[in-house]
Amino acid sequence: MAxxxxxxxxxxxxxxxxxxxxGEAGVVRLAQEVGVTKxxxxxxxxxxxxxxxxxxxxxxxxxxxxMGKKIALDVLRRHRIIxxxxxxxxxxxxxxxxEEAERLEHALSPRTLDxxxxxxxxxxxxxxxxxxPSASGKVLELxxxxxxxxxxxxxxxxxxxxxxxxxxxxxxxxxxxxxxxRALVQxxxxxxxxxxxxxTRGKSVTLSRSAASKILARLQ
Amino acid sequence: MAxxxxxxxxxxxxxxxxxxxxGEAGVVRLAQEVGVTKxxxxxxxxxxxxxxxxxxxxxxxxxxxxMGKKIALDVLRRHRIIxxxxxxxxxxxxxxxxEEAERLEHALSPRTLDxxxxxxxxxxxxxxxxxxPSASGKVLELxxxxxxxxxxxxxxxxxxxxxxxxxxxxxxxxxxxxxxxRALVQxxxxxxxxxxxxxTRGKSVTLSRSAASKILARLQ
DNA sequence: CCATAAAGTTTGAGTCGTCAAACTTTAGTT
DNA sequence: AACTAAAGTTTGACGACTCAAACTTTATGG
Numbered sequence: 308m309a310x311x312x313x314x315x316x317x318x319x320x321x322x323x324x325x326x327x328x329x330g331e332a333g334v335v336r337l338a339q340e341v342g343v344t345k346x347x348x349x350x351x352x353x354x355x356x357x358x359x360x361x362x363x364x365x366x367x368x369x370x371x372x373x374m375g376k377k378i379a380l381d382v383l384r385r386h387r388i389i390x391x392x393x394x395x396x397x398x399x400x401x402x403x404x405x406e407e408a409e410r411l412e413h414a415l416s417p418r419t420l421d422x423x424x425x426x427x428x429x430x431x432x433x434x435x436x437x438x439x440p441s442a443s444g445k446v447l448e449l450x451x452x453x454x455x456x457x458x459x460x461x462x463x464x465x466x467x468x469x470x471x472x473x474x475x476x477x478x479x480x481x482x483x484x485x486x487x488x489r490a491l492v493q494x495x496x497x498x499x500x501x502x503x504x505x506x507t508r509g510k511s512v513t514l515s516r517s518a519a520s521k522i523l524a525r526l527q
Numbered sequence: 528m529a530x531x532x533x534x535x536x537x538x539x540x541x542x543x544x545x546x547x548x549x550g551e552a553g554v555v556r557l558a559q560e561v562g563v564t565k566x567x568x569x570x571x572x573x574x575x576x577x578x579x580x581x582x583x584x585x586x587x588x589x590x591x592x593x594m595g596k597k598i599a600l601d602v603l604r605r606h607r608i609i610x611x612x613x614x615x616x617x618x619x620x621x622x623x624x625x626e627e628a629e630r631l632e633h634a635l636s637p638r639t640l641d642x643x644x645x646x647x648x649x650x651x652x653x654x655x656x657x658x659x660p661s662a663s664g665k666v667l668e669l670x671x672x673x674x675x676x677x678x679x680x681x682x683x684x685x686x687x688x689x690x691x692x693x694x695x696x697x698x699x700x701x702x703x704x705x706x707x708x709r710a711l712v713q714x715x716x717x718x719x720x721x722x723x724x725x726x727t728r729g730k731s732v733t734l735s736r737s738a739a740s741k742i743l744a745r746l747q
Numbered sequence: 748c749c750a751t752a753a754a755g756t757t758t759g760a761g762t763c764g765t766c767a768a769a770c771t772t773t774a775g776t777t
Numbered sequence: 778a779a780c781t782a783a784a785g786t787t788t789g790a791c792g793a794c795t796c797a798a799a800c801t802t803t804a805t806g807g
Binding site: 748749750751752753754755756757758759760761762763764765766767768769770771772773774775776777 | 778779780781782783784785786787788789790791792793794795796797798799800801802803804805806807
C-alpha cells in the first residue's frame, strides 16, 4: 500500500501531466504542487521510479507508469467522491472542500468508499464538474472546451472548473458560474485577452483569458 | 497541533486509565494498544511528558494532564461521531466500524466535524452506547452497571458495550444485545461465573462473567 | 528476605520524509 | 559558439517514529 505521501506525489504528477502539453511533469512544478523543495521532489521521484510507479529519465520530465496511473485514478476517485459528499450532503462551501478532501482521501477503506458512493447515488462528476474515475479506473476526460475558445454569440453550458485554488473558486462561484449553469458569450475582446459572459437570468461577468481557459463549457 | 501518532497515544492512555482501577496506564498495555514495542512506548511517553500532555513518574504509571485530557476527549469526540455516521448513515457493520474511524478521526477539520455532527442530529452516544464528548470537552460517564452486577429477575436495558474487539462485538450483536435493547436476567450461576439473559421477544443468551462485565445496563 | 519474572528504560540503529546549499545539466539568448 | 538562467541533482543533516536487545527497577511468593 502506497503511503499518504506517495499517493500525494502520484496524484500531483497525474494532474500536472494532464495539464502540460508535453504530457510530462516537471520537478519544480511538482515540488510546488506537493509543497516541498525541488531537491526533496527529486529524491522522491527516484523512490517512485525504483518502485516502478513513474518513468523519470535523468534531467527530463516525469510520467506515470500503468501502475502509477492506476494509483492516481484511485486517489482521484476517493478525492472526488469525498468532495461530492462534503458539498452535497454536508453543505460545505464549494471552494473550501479541496483541502479537506486532500486529507480524508487517504483514510478511507475501499468498502467505506463504496458505501459512500452508493449513498451519494454513484455520481459521475464532483462539484467542480471533474469526472469521477470508476472503481475499475476509467475516466471521461475533456467533456468541454475552454470558454476562451468560444466565439461571440455562442450559447454555452459550463461543465467543469479546472482549478482547485480557493480564491479562484470563490471568484468563479461569486460570478454564478458553476457546472450546469448556462450562459451567453456576449463579447470577446479584440486581442482575445478577455471574454464577457451573460449568465442566464443573471448579471454579466468579464473573465481574463487565463481565467476563461480554466473553465470548460460546451454548446447548449 | 498534535500529530496523528501523538493523538493515538493520548487516546489509548485515556482509555487505559478509564479501564484500570488505579486510574493509571501501564507502559506494556499502552504499547500493546498502540501496536508498538514497549521501548517505543517509553520514549514516546517521555516526549509526551516533555510537552506536558502526561505525567509519568519513572518506573510508574502514566496519567494524562488537563491538556492531555482535553486532546483525548477531542479525539474521542471525532472518533465517536464518525462511528455514528458510518453505522447510521452508511449502514456499515457495527463491528467493523472501529478501525475505520481510527483512521478517519485524524483527517477531519473542526468545521467538517461540526457539519457532520449537525447532519447526524447531534447524537449523544455512538452505536456502542459510548457517550460522545461535547465540543467543550464534557462527557457523561458510567451510564449503567456491568450486567454481571445484576441479580436474577432484574429487568434491564442495555446501555453500553465497553469493548472494541471485532470478534466480541460480532458475538454481542449476534446475541441481539445492543444499546436500548431490553432483557430479563433469567439466571445467575451459583459461582457467579455466568449469567443468562432473556432478550425481549427473543432467545436466551448465556454470557461468561468476563463478557457480562463488559456490557453495561440499567434497570428498566 | 531474596530470587526471579514482569514492568520499565536505555541504547544504537534504521526508515521515511524533509531542508538548505552546493553542484550539474539543459536550453535559450545574443 | 559562449553565456546564463532555469531546471534538475546531489550531499549532509535533521526530526519523527520505529525496532531489537541489553539493561535496571519493582513487585511477589516461597
